[in-house]
Amino acid sequence: MDYKIGRSVSLYSYQEEYYLGKMNLEDCIREVSKTGATGIELLAEQMVDDFPVITPEFKDQWFGWMDKYGTEPTCYDAFLENHIYDNRTLTLKEQVKMMERDIKIAGELGFKTLRTLVSTPMDVIEGSLGCAEDNNVKICIEVHSPFSLNSGWADGYMNMILKTGTKYFGFMPDWGIFAKRIPDVARDQARRMGAHEECIKLVDDEFEKRCQRGFVKIKYDLDLGKANMEFMKANGFFDMMDKIEKMNGNAADKAYAGDSFTYTWNDPQDIIDNIQYIYHTHAKCYNTHEDYTETSIPIKEVIEAYKKAGYHGFVSTEYEGNRLINDAFDVDSVEQVRRHQEALRRAIEG
Structure with missing residues (x-):
């Protein structure tokens, strides 16, 4: 070609x-x-x-x-x-x-x-x-x-x-x-911010699962915030955040989890x-x-x-x-x- x-x-x-x-x-x-x-x-x-x-x-x-x-x-x-x-x-x-x-x-x-x-x-x-x-x-x-x-x-x-x-x-x-x-520098920054290794591993594992099964793709909507929230929900964001909460995750853990949805x-x-x-x-x-x-x-x-x-x-x-x-x-x-x-x-x- x-x-x-x-x-x-x-x-x-x-x-x-x-x-x-x-x-x-x-x-x-x-x-x-x-x-x-x-x-x-x-x-x-x-x-x-x-x-x-x-x-x-x-x-x-x-x-x-x-x-x-x-x-x-x-x-x-x-x-x-x-x-x-x-x-x-x-x-x-x-x-x-x-x-x-x-x-x-x-x-x-x-x-x-x-x-x-x-x-x-x-x-x-x-x-x-x-x-x-x-x-x-x-x-x-x-x-x-x-x-x-x-x-x-x-x-x-x-x-x-x-x-x-x-x-x-x-x-x-x-x-x-x-x-x-997820970029290695993002992971390292999460550690500097105080994220726990077990939470980082959970987020990384969940991201790998999304890659393997395929992301539910975002829909067209004039309200981009609504479209993005539906995308995150469809791809397991709230389920993952529940797991972080049960692990007593701190603010850095939750931030790393949320940021993982930017990739x-x-x-x-x-x-x-x-x-x-x-x-x-x-x-x-x-x-x-x-x-x-x-x-x-x-x-x-x-x-x-x-x-x-x-x-x-x-x-x-x-x-x-x-x-x-x-x-x-x-x-x-x-x-x-x-x-x-x-x-x-x-x-x-x-």
């Missing part, structure tokens, strides 16, 4: 160093280029000083950096903020206008895809499709755990795609939906089944070891599905392990991204 998988990095991966002022935007782009990745995924709202204004000076600088470091724009991360007022939610017209603003910025900076969050209302996406086509930018809804492809939730968006016939909306899988194990395992066949609607990918990672194995996500297995499906697009490292270690250790996002990119390279080229 013909495939062309490019390697990209979401600059969100460097959030720790960026927040602390250790790296600026150019530093992030430079570090991406050192890994051999060619794609840049940008959080403009965080990293463009005059946002939402794109000044001629910034635009020249941006494309200058792309030339200097041999990189290219891959995905623009948008955040639809429909609660900017204390007393009301933005109207549909206001939300569409905000989405169109980001689409136009993405097009101006050379991006072909735009990431939107699962909280983005479907009618806002549908109302923005004309602008997306005019600017040649594909809107991608992030399929973030516990949401999944081949699910009632995804069916709602698929129906909209089929109804409109659009080629400018699709899916962006986040590899948190392909977590076969899900789905068959990578989901990628193959939906490949024509997948335009970009978040290659989520939490801890990549010196031997280039990721602690929770079977990179090679997932990449093989992309190869088999004939994927033409980028997989973008999104390192999120910082929050699982920064209570006790210095974070080295640069090294984590480098390791993950090497793991991706080996899987793609192997």
